[in-house]
Amino acid sequence: MSRRGRFVAGGAVIAAALAYLIYSGVTQSAVYFVTPAELQAAPVAGKVYRLGGMVAPGTLRWEPTTLALSFTLTDGKASVPVRHHGTPPDLFGEKRGAVVEGRWTAEGYFSATQILAKHSEEYKAPHDGEPAGYKGMMKTLSTDGK
């Protein structure tokens, strides 16, 4: 093989390896964001989702001794019961938006491995009443980081 040919071949191998890395990375770690209504419409047990909604008032229970946390996420149309083991994060409470990551279980609840608190550099004003509404909230929630 000519010298140029060898470099071209080398480049092709690297490009293919990179494409494979990205492809497998995306297929393995892409997590779909769903709303409670979307999840309830077609729940798949065992699949990882990122579920966003509002913590329904009166549903938040936390047992400090066992660290058992449970609450219901709602989007106004449907609600999903969520269970988690751990301390509720600081930016978490009833009537507030939350995004949880975890699996839908066959027992009919969402088992969250992670509760994602919003990590934003700039301070966001508290919503007076509900100007953004569920729609606006879902939009912000759906891309929240850690």
Added chain:
Amino acid sequence: MTPELGQGGLLVALALALWGSAAAASGGRTGRGALVESAQHAAIGVFALVTGAFALLVVAFLRFDFSVRYVATNTNLGTPFWYRITGVWGALEGSIVLWAWMLSLYTLIVIARHRMRSRDLYPWVLSVMLAIMAFFLLVMTIAAPPFQRLAPVPADGRGLNPLLEDTGMITHPIALYLGFTGFTVPFAFAMAALITGRVSDAWLAATRRWTITAWYFLSLGLLIGGWWSYHVLGWGGYWAWDPVENAAFMPWLTGTAFLHSVMIQERRRMLKLWNIALVILTFSLTLFGTFLTRSGVIASVHAFTQGSIGIFFLTFLSLVVLVALGLLAFRWKDLEAQGQLDSVLSRESAFLLNNVLFVAAAFTVFFGTVFPLLAEAVRGTKVSVGAPFFNQVNIPLFLSLIFLMGIGPLIAWRRASPDNLRRNFLVPVVLGVAGAALFFFAGVRSALAVLCLALTVFVAATIGLDLVRATRSRARLGETVVPALGRLLLAHNRRYGGFIVHFGILIIAIGVTGSQAWSIQRETTLQRGETTELGGYRIRFDGLDARRESNHEAVLGTFTVTRGAGRAVTMQPAKKFYPQEQSPIAGVDYRLGLREDVYLVLGDFAQDGSHATIKVQVNRLVSWIWIGGAVLTLGAALALLPERRRATA
């Protein structure tokens, strides 16, 4: 009146920057020195005006001038003195002011350093820099005016985001922006080279130290950002692949590629096109990063249209890329390589591979960051790829780069002979393999950790071997060892500065590997007097205290931490309640150590102090990251010293 003075000054600065850019360009085209001189005066004027505006903004913060909207949203009466100053760049408007100020400062330094030296390029460099300056001034006049008034004037401001009340936030943005703006200078030189057609090596030689400076500050900014994340955010990590972090990491990756590829052009007259493309890419990525983090596009593709800042940056970014690529196409023929690759086993190809990997890493980070946006725009679905994606894709790339770090500096130019390979790499390879075996038998069972540590040993051995040989050959000439080593480092400061940077990266790699592989944590609720154990530490809960600070209240948990028969240490993680925040902020308490850090985060607690929930982490080897960072900055500083060209060789 002062706010109007500031805003008016920025408007005048905008006019001056526009004039200066046009005058310098016309001076460059016609060779009329008077025009270039006028542009210089304009640049000095811009610097003076932006400095004045910056100072006025600082004064407005110090005097609590809440009639200025930006002041009212980012400080309040209780904010401690220093955080009133850092609050100036705590949000969008002020950070653009800081950015513009640094850019105007860099423009002055370019004038001072290059006015007499790079005669052909200089007018165009000045023109490009002033044009970029004009863009930032335009942003400050229209999209993000820092001095906008607020009516009615509130009695107190809202206050700085409490997470930014940290010493790291004093230095982090400054370092990061010095890095970001620093890449403007090589970019301006590259543009000047393309415009004038003098695409030989003059622009590279002129910008070598600028590039290192920008890279140095960007690295420092990233490291301080990691430190801030670690000790403020309370999740025990230093890097989360957050879009904000990725925004700064992408130009770092391409900038690092550029630092290396420059050497190939200097030595072998190759990669001219590639180098210019890398500079364009790096500069564009600094703009893209600002667009990403400031426009709200991250929240949703539809969000950025709500403010004009996103449109400004996107338009400017497109303009920069179009003009740069147009010029690149125009000069295509002049950019052909004079040298050529002789062998796959050569330093050139090691560096080339290094570049491909760095750009590939930048691409994967880019892809992962914008993938959710693309998915939303194209298919309307909300998909995210989080840290698992970035880790999975980047770990092989970074491990390969570490391997190349051992190969690149020692393998022969043009074509490596079997003898060259044996002489330079036999001992390090043996040591690396021995290291792998040693780690395995010492109980390291993660294949990834073994591989990474073995690679670290291999690279450290290549660096050590080279240093020993070079020092020895000097010592043979009659110098004593220690001064010989010192003189060696100074005589070839660029090479050995690079080695020290590599060594710092190795230390960071060990820290990252160790913290990922061996950190442990436990979350539990303790009654007062009750003890929990983790990693050999006993943690006893002794009670709660409340404390009132100038701008917040804090609840502190008191914990006594002992290890074996060692001395008891009192640790006080807290929850801080700021009136302007809906929810408390964690006040982490930690004890750093070379081997491991003890890291306590207070969770929930009973009002009467009878019990508290605590997250205990024993984070292994994290300190190595900060130590490696210090080594890295030392190396970069050494590389920045003026080069003594082969005076002693």
